[in-house]
Amino acid sequence: MSLSPRQREILDWLRDASELSTDQLASRFQVSTQTIRRDINDLSEQGLVRRQHGGLSLPAGQRNLSFLQRSTAQIERKRRIAQAAIALVPDNATIFLGYGTTVAEFARALPADRPLRVVTNNLEAVHALAEKPAVETWVAGGRLRPGDRDVMGSATLDFIRRFRAHLSICGVGAVDAHGGMYEFQPDEAEFTQVLFANSHVRAVLADSSKFPRDAPCRVATLEQIDHFLTDDDASADAGLALPPICERAGVTLHLC
Missing domain, CATH: 3.40.50.1360 (Rossmann fold)
Incomplete structure (x- = not known):
């Protein structure tokens, strides 16, 4: 499983927030929304996130109890x-x-x-x-x-x-x-x-x-x-x- 440093940070943030928008991510990392969408696509293909309209969320299988x-x-x-x-x-x-x-x-x-x-x-x-x-x-x-x-x-x-x-x-x-x-x-x-x-x-x-x-x-x-x-x-x-x-x-x- 190969992840870029930014993709790892996205997963870290998502784990705390459960859902994030593309605009939120683009603003935080100071990159374009197109770049963030590529990250989302990569993470989704590895089964680590679920794409949704305007952003991403954690798949149900990745949500552990506190x-x-x-x-x-x-x-x-x-x-x-x-x-x-x-x-x-x-x-x-x-x-x-x-x-x-x-x-x-x-x-x-x-x-x-x-x-x-x-x-x-x-x-x-x-x-x-x-x-x-x-x-x-x-x-x-x-x-x-x-x-x-x-x-x-x-x-x-x-x-x-x-x-x-x-x-x-x-x-x-x-x-x-x-x-x-x-x-x-x-x-x-x-x-x-x-x-x-x-x-x-x-x-x-x-x-x-x-x-x-x-x-x-x-x-x-x-x-x-x-x-x-x-x-x-x-x-x-x-x-x-x-x-x-x-x-x-x-x-x-x-x-x-």
Whole structure:
């Protein structure tokens, strides 16, 4: 998926606004409406926006719930998953924490006396870690996403690349029937890919509401991670045979 810097900014703005007019975009970027229409056409062909008269909007499949809405959904399952993930963390490790509500629950579940270095863009995780004096926390900068309680953007990725982690703990927006993992926005998918690329061990936390589910931006396949943690009702709820899927992919499945 190849996007120009302006197209990435359009998607960032659209995610907050849901709908934008061609005139708004032309004025913001100081280009012609014809140039903006070409951007809209490119984004539409990639399935990232929906063209409409006089502008564009987000496709229904790219609209995720806000952090606040997601934080109360499947909460007990998320807490079980988060607690189980603690066992993957060695003392004195450097770990990446991704965005999302289940990862925030993981940060809350970390013991306060556990000596660790944590690097994250997840502001809810940062809030939880502020109460854990043994954890050295590094916070990425970038563009604030108020509805998602995190930061994103090129500055965020540059900061992450300064570290090499023993373990990355990430969530995903959707998992398909074959174990493919997806996100709702290109910057979310790219962020998780950067965490994976700079980690020795990769773990994904995903409750059963995430699959089977559609989202447009590919993150990774099960073959590209080491641990997949989900709730023990996942196979029944989602109608998936998770154990054989994970066994074929060579990933360790944790049913929590």
